[in-house]
Amino acid sequence: xxxxxxxxxxxxxxxxxxxxxxxxxxxxxxxxxxxxxxxxxxxxxxxxxxxxxxxxxxxxxxxxxxxxxxxxxxxxxxxxxxxxxxxxxxxxxxxxxxxxxxxxxxxxxxxxxxxxxxxxxxxxxxxxxxxxxxxxxxxxxxxxxxxxxxxxxxxxxxxxxxxxxxxxxxxxxxxxxxxxxxxxxxxxxxxxxxxxxxxxxxxxxxxxxxxxxxxxxxxxxxxxxxxxxxxxxxxxxxxxxxxxxxxxxxxxxxxxxxxxxx
Ligand code: G
Ligand code: G
Ligand code: MN
Ligand code: NA
Numbered sequence: 001x002x003x004x005x006x007x008x009x010x011x012x013x014x015x016x017x018x019x020x021x022x023x024x025x026x027x028x029x030x031x032x033x034x035x036x037x038x039x040x041x042x043x044x045x046x047x048x049x050x051x052x053x054x055x056x057x058x059x060x061x062x063x064x065x066x067x068x069x070x071x072x073x074x075x076x077x078x079x080x081x082x083x084x085x086x087x088x089x090x091x092x093x094x095x096x097x098x099x100x101x102x103x104x105x106x107x108x109x110x111x112x113x114x115x116x117x118x119x120x121x122x123x124x125x126x127x128x129x130x131x132x133x134x135x136x137x138x139x140x141x142x143x144x145x146x147x148x149x150x151x152x153x154x155x156x157x158x159x160x161x162x163x164x165x166x167x168x169x170x171x172x173x174x175x176x177x178x179x180x181x182x183x184x185x186x187x188x189x190x191x192x193x194x195x196x197x198x199x200x201x202x203x204x205x206x207x208x209x210x211x212x213x214x215x216x217x218x219x220x221x222x223x224x225x226x227x228x229x230x231x232x233x234x235x236x237x238x239x240x241x242x243x244x245x246x247x248x249x250x251x252x253x254x255x256x257x258x259x260x261x262x
Pocket of ligand 2: 223
């Protein structure tokens with residue numbers, strides 16, 4: 001398979017790049033940060049989405065150096081946005097969300113790598129949010145949660161990605177060192193019709209109310225229309241992400257979007 005042989009050297013050849021998709025505050029529409037989404041510019045196949053190569057990277061172990069590279073690049077980028085905005089005070093720091101694969105969670109270097117990246121870039125831990133999928137934490141024992149706890153204690157936010165697609169016990173949430181729930185796109189899709197299915201509305205309302213009572217912020221993914229955004233705002237969601245605001249794009253576009261709001 002062509003991808004399998006090309007993957008191990010792709011990092012050294014500089015073939016990966018990162019796109020950023022803005023995270024927008026539903027209350028006032030301001031850009032608060034972005035999610036980093038890695039892509040592979042393959043010499044023959046063109047731009048490949050992470051679904052095509054992340055599973056392969058996990059299988060081969062390349063995910064550890066690749067994930068570290070994504071983290072460092074993304075935090076550097078957040079630092080650059082901040083500097084160009086005239087410092088952290090100018091419009092509030094743009095925060096950066098970075099996805100972690102389950103293999104990175106079990107890798108012993110995670111905490112130290114993260115600390116070193118924050119130190120090298122001079123960024124505060126609270127500018128960083130690490131996204132972990134709900135399925136990666138299902139049945140997680142204390143050993144798996146320990147590095148996440150350490151990071152959370154330092155001030156790094158941990159988000160539960162794709163929330164609502166797994167089978168996690170809601171009561172289990174109290175045990176996890178997470179501060180953000182990212183509601184899966186499927187919930188947003190059911191808001192497509194206006195008014196939306198009343199049962200879906202009740203479910204989202206319930207999740208938001210539970211999340212807020214546990215001091216968790218709620219981010220919604222896959223917002224494609226203004227009607228969805230309005231419905232989700234009314235339901236109490238805090239932050240949104242989706243094509244309605246912007247598709248994932250180059251770092252300068254995020255900077256421009258944030259400046260327009262300022
Ligand atoms: O933007 P999109 O098609 O590109 O992303 C597809 C999936 O790939 C998403 O579920 C996202 O969480 C995942 N993904 C994107 N970037 C990274 C990354 O740097 N590391 C990991 N582990 N997953 C990523
Ligand atoms: O980490 P995660 O699985 O949540 O990554 C987000 C994925 O969803 C990426 O593949 C991204 O390109 C995609 N995406 C982002 N916004 C939208 C949207 O508004 N609609 C749809 N259908 N997909 C989106
Ligand atoms: Mn994500
Ligand atoms: Na997601």
